[in-house]
Amino acid sequence: MSKVLIVDDEPHLRLLYETELRRAGFETMTACNAAQGLEFVETMKPDLVILDIRMAGMDGIEALQRILERDNTVPVVLNTAYSSYKDNYLTWAADAYVTKSSDVTELLDTVKDLVDARAAARN
Amino acid sequence: MDHRGFLRRRADLATAGFEAAESPMLVINPAGEIAVASKGAGIMLGLENRDLVGVALENLFIPPSSVTHCGADGHCNTSMLRQLQVRHTGGDVIPVEVQCSPFTAYYEGDGAREESDRPNHCLMLLADIRKRDQEDQIRAARLAKLSLLNQVSEALYGANLTLDQILEAVLICMTAGQGLRFNRAFLLLVNEADDELKGEIAIGPSNADEASRIWQDLADQPGDLFEMMTSYDQSIKQTDVAVNEIVRNMILPLDDVENILIRVMADRHVLRVRGDTTMSGVDTIRRWLGCSEFAVAPLTTRAGSIGVIVADNAISGAEISDLDLEFLQMFANQSAGAIENSRLYRELEQRLLDLRRAHQKQKDDQETLMRMERLSVMGETSAIVAHELRNPLVAIGGFARTLMRNLDESDSNRQFADIISSEVARMETIIHDLLDFIRPKKRLRKEVVVDQIVGEAADRFQAELEGKGVRLEMDLKTDGLTLDLHPGEIQQVVQNYIVNAMQAQPDGGRIEVRSRLVEGGARIEVRDGGPGFADDVGEKLFSPFFSTKTTGSGLGLTICAQIIKSHGGITGAMNNPEGGAVFSFILPLPRNAPNP
Numbered sequence: 001m002s003k004v005l006i007v008d009d010e011p012h013l014r015l016l017y018e019t020e021l022r023r024a025g026f027e028t029m030t031a032c033n034a035a036q037g038l039e040f041v042e043t044m045k046p047d048l049v050i051l052d053i054r055m056a057g058m059d060g061i062e063a064l065q066r067i068l069e070r071d072n073t074v075p076v077v078l079n080t081a082y083s084s085y086k087d088n089y090l091t092w093a094a095d096a097y098v099t100k101s102s103d104v105t106e107l108l109d110t111v112k113d114l115v116d117a118r119a120a121a122r123n
Numbered sequence: 124m125d126h127r128g129f130l131r132r133r134a135d136l137a138t139a140g141f142e143a144a145e146s147p148m149l150v151i152n153p154a155g156e157i158a159v160a161s162k163g164a165g166i167m168l169g170l171e172n173r174d175l176v177g178v179a180l181e182n183l184f185i186p187p188s189s190v191t192h193c194g195a196d197g198h199c200n201t202s203m204l205r206q207l208q209v210r211h212t213g214g215d216v217i218p219v220e221v222q223c224s225p226f227t228a229y230y231e232g233d234g235a236r237e238e239s240d241r242p243n244h245c246l247m248l249l250a251d252i253r254k255r256d257q258e259d260q261i262r263a264a265r266l267a268k269l270s271l272l273n274q275v276s277e278a279l280y281g282a283n284l285t286l287d288q289i290l291e292a293v294l295i296c297m298t299a300g301q302g303l304r305f306n307r308a309f310l311l312l313v314n315e316a317d318d319e320l321k322g323e324i325a326i327g328p329s330n331a332d333e334a335s336r337i338w339q340d341l342a343d344q345p346g347d348l349f350e351m352m353t354s355y356d357q358s359i360k361q362t363d364v365a366v367n368e369i370v371r372n373m374i375l376p377l378d379d380v381e382n383i384l385i386r387v388m389a390d391r392h393v394l395r396v397r398g399d400t401t402m403s404g405v406d407t408i409r410r411w412l413g414c415s416e417f418a419v420a421p422l423t424t425r426a427g428s429i430g431v432i433v434a435d436n437a438i439s440g441a442e443i444s445d446l447d448l449e450f451l452q453m454f455a456n457q458s459a460g461a462i463e464n465s466r467l468y469r470e471l472e473q474r475l476l477d478l479r480r481a482h483q484k485q486k487d488d489q490e491t492l493m494r495m496e497r498l499s500v501m502g503e504t505s506a507i508v509a510h511e512l513r514n515p516l517v518a519i520g521g522f523a524r525t526l527m528r529n530l531d532e533s534d535s536n537r538q539f540a541d542i543i544s545s546e547v548a549r550m551e552t553i554i555h556d557l558l559d560f561i562r563p564k565k566r567l568r569k570e571v572v573v574d575q576i577v578g579e580a581a582d583r584f585q586a587e588l589e590g591k592g593v594r595l596e597m598d599l600k601t602d603g604l605t606l607d608l609h610p611g612e613i614q615q616v617v618q619n620y621i622v623n624a625m626q627a628q629p630d631g632g633r634i635e636v637r638s639r640l641v642e643g644g645a646r647i648e649v650r651d652g653g654p655g656f657a658d659d660v661g662e663k664l665f666s667p668f669f670s671t672k673t674t675g676s677g678l679g680l681t682i683c684a685q686i687i688k689s690h691g692g693i694t695g696a697m698n699n700p701e702g703g704a705v706f707s708f709i710l711p712l713p714r715n716a717p718n719p
Contacts, residue, residue: 012518019525081513083558092685100513102520102547 002115005046006030007037007063008079009055013100017050020104021111034058041067046074048115050107051094053080061085064094075114079107142172147219147249155180158244167219167251169212185210206252218252261446268303268450271296276457286465287324293458294326297434303450305418305434305443309370311384312422312430312462313377320384320430322373329365331438369411373433375404383408384419388428393420393452395443408433418443420455424463432458509554516554520547567609573645573710574599574638580614581636584621592631599638601645606710608690613710616683616694620649620706623679627653627704644692644711655698664696683708 004026006017014030021028029044031037034055041049049067053060064076075095078085083099085091096110138159141148147164149157157175165172168183181187185208205221225242275296284292290310297308307327314321379385382404387394396405397416409415414437422430432455436443523543530537578599588595617636624634632652639646656664665684684694687708694708 010514010518013514013521016518016521016525020521023525023528081510081517092682100517101551102517102524102544104521104524 001025001027002047002119003027003029003044004111004115005037005040005044005049007034007049007055007060008052009033010052013052017104017107020108024108024112026111026115034060034063037063038066038070041074042070045071047118048111049074049076050079050111051076053078053085053091054082061091064091068093073118075118077107077110077114147251149175149247149249151180151245151247153243157183164249167211167217167249168209183209185216209249220250220252220255222248222250224248264446271303272450272453272457275454276461284465286462286469289458289461289465290324291326293432293454293461294324296454297432297451298326303434303447303454305447305451306436306438306441307366307412307434309366309373309412309433310430311370311373311375311433313428318377320373320375320377320388322370323430325366325370326363327366328363328438373411379404384431384433387419387431388421388423391421391423391428393418393448393455395448397443413437414440416443418448418451420451422455422459422462424459426463429459429463431455505557509558513551513554516547516551520544520551523547567611568607569610570605570607571610573601573604573606573647576610576614577617577636577638577647580617581621583618584625588621588625588634591625591629593625593628594633596633596635597637598635601638601640604640604645606645607713608710609686612686613690616686616708617647617649619679619683623706624649624651624653624704627651641709644709646707646709648705648707650699650705651703653703655702655704656696658698665694680706 004021006014006021006028008014008017008030009032011032014032018028018030029040029046031040034051035058037049037051038058040046051060051063051067060078060080064078067074067076076093077096077098078091078094079098079100081100085097091097095114098107098110101107141150141159141161144161145163146161147167148161149164150159152158157178157180160172160175162172165175168175205223207219207221208216209219211217224246226244226246227242228244275292294308294310297303297305305327307325309322309325311320311322313319375382375384377385380389383394383396383402384404386403395416395418396402396408408417412433412435414435417433417435420432420434421428422432432451434443434451520543523540527537527540527544530540578597581595581597585595621634621636628634628651634652635648635650637648637650639648665680680694687694687710690710692708692710694706696704696706699705
C-alpha cells in the first residue's frame, strides 16, 4: 500500500484528505507544518507528498526545495488555495499543482497517477 | 521851449513808428485817401508803404463800392469789423478783416475847421484772413486727429483685440480719410528670435483707380473707428494684395544698424525721407515702395523698439507734411503700446491656460490615483477574504461529499448533504471568478537588451568567483538585440549555469559567458574549464532530478529548461572538444521578425 504524506496546517483539511485517501486505498500520515513534514519525509519515506504552500513558519515552496534536496525521487503535489503560485517557477519543480477544492476528485486522480508512474518507473 | 516845435517832433516820431510797424495799418484822411501806411500794409499790398500815400480807398478795395459807405470824409463812423477784399499790386485779391478807428484831426492853418468834433480821419487795421484760415484749418485738423487718437486709444486698449486685429486697426487708422490719410502703410515688427525686422502686414490700394474707389467707399461710411474697421473688412481687404506682397519682402537683419529703418528704431524718432539722401538702405526701401518720399515711425515701448511703421503717399503723390509726421509719431507711440499690451496679454493668457491645464491634470491624476487606491484596497481585501474562505469551504464541502457517500440512498440526510456540497461548490466558483478577476495581470515580460541582462546576471558572481579562483570572461555580441522576455527568469538560468560551472571547477579555473546572434534568435553559452560530463548523461541533464553531483536536488537544470521553454527557446549541453562543458540556451526572435 502506498504511503501518502499530507502536509497542511488546517486540521480539518488534513482529516478530509486522510479520509478520502484512505477510502481510495492509500495509507496516510499527516504533518501540521513544513518542518514536521520534512522530518517525516526522511523518517517515514512516503511514496508521495501532498504539500500545502501557505503555512505558518516555513512555507511549502521552501519545504519543496528541501524535500527535493534530501530525496529528489519522491513525487510532490502542491496543494493550495492560491492559483497564483503557478506563475512562480520555484513551484515548477513539483510534479503537480492542484488548487484546493471541496471536490477532491482531481487531487485523488493526481495522487494515483503519480504513484502509479513512480511504481512503473521502478519496475 | 517852442511848444509847437516839440509837438512837430513828437508827430514825426509817431509817424516814423507807425510806418515801421509790421502790422498792416493805414490812416485815411478826410478825402478818403491814404495819409500814412505801415510797412506791413505795404507788404500786404505789394508796394513801398510811402508809395501808398495818396492812393484813394476805392482803388484799394474791391469792389470799390465796398468802401463807399465810409462817406465823403473817408471814414465809416463805426468801429465794426468788416470782411473786405484788397487788391495786391501783383493782381491777387486778398481777403482781409478791417477794423476802423475813426478820429478827429486838423492841420494847423486849416481854415475849414468845423465847430463840431466830428471824426474826419480813420485808422484802419487790416488782417490777412487767408493766413488765419490756414491756421484755423490746421487747428481743426489737429483737433480731429487728436480725437481720432483718442478713439484709437479706446479701441486698442478697451476692446479685447487679438494682435492681428490690432495691427489691422493701426493700419486702417494710418490710411483712412478720418485718420492720418496716408495712401499706404506698412507695419514691420522685430521677430521672435530678435534678429530681424520683418514685414507683417500692409494696407493700401495698388493703383489710383483702386484708390479712388476705396476712398469713395470709405468717405460714404460714417467716421467712427469701429465702423471704419468693419468697412475695411468689406472694401479693402481684397485689394491690399499688392501691398502685402511688398511687405512680405521687407526683411532686415537687426545688426544692420546703419540701415535707416533700424536706425529709426534706435533713435526713437519719426523720420521723413525725400529727395536726395545718402542714408543707408533708402534705395532698397524706395525700390520696395516704388516711390521716393516716405515716412518711418518707430514703434517704441518702455522696453525698446518693437518695430516700425512705413507710410507713403505713392498714389496721390501728396507731400508728407510736418503735421503728418507729428501725428505719425504720436500714433506710432499709441500703437506700440497697444501691440505690446496685446502681446503681454496673450502671453499671460497662455500662461494662465498652461497653469489651468497643469492644475486640471494634477487634479485628474490625484483622482485617478485615489480611485485606483480605493480599487486596489477593495481588491486586496476581497482577495484576502476570498482566500481565507477557501480553506473552510474545502473542509465543509469535502466533508459534505464524504457524508453523502456514507449515507444510504434512502436516507433523507443524504439529500441535505448533497445540497451543502453543491452550495459550497457554487461559492467556490464565485470565489474563483472573483480571484481571477481581481488578480493583477502582471506583465512580467518586457523588452530588454539581451546582453545587458546576461551581463548583469554574470556580474553578480564576480566576487564569489574571484574568491574561488575562477576567472570570469564575458564575450557578449548580440549587438544590442532586444527581446520580450522575463528578465528575472532568464537571469536565473544564467546564474544556474554559472553555479554549475563553478561547482565543476572546485579548484579554480575559468568561466566564459558568451552570446551570439544565430539564425532565429540569440544563443547564450556558459563554458567552463571543468572535466565535462560523461557522453551518456548529456540528454538526461535537463530531466527532473538528474544530477551528477553528490549534493543538490538536480532541480536547477530542469527549472532552467522549463524557463527557456516558456520563452519558446531550447536548452542544450555539450562537451567542448577543447575541454570542459558548454551549457547553452537559445532565445527565439519574435516570429515575424527578420533574422539578424
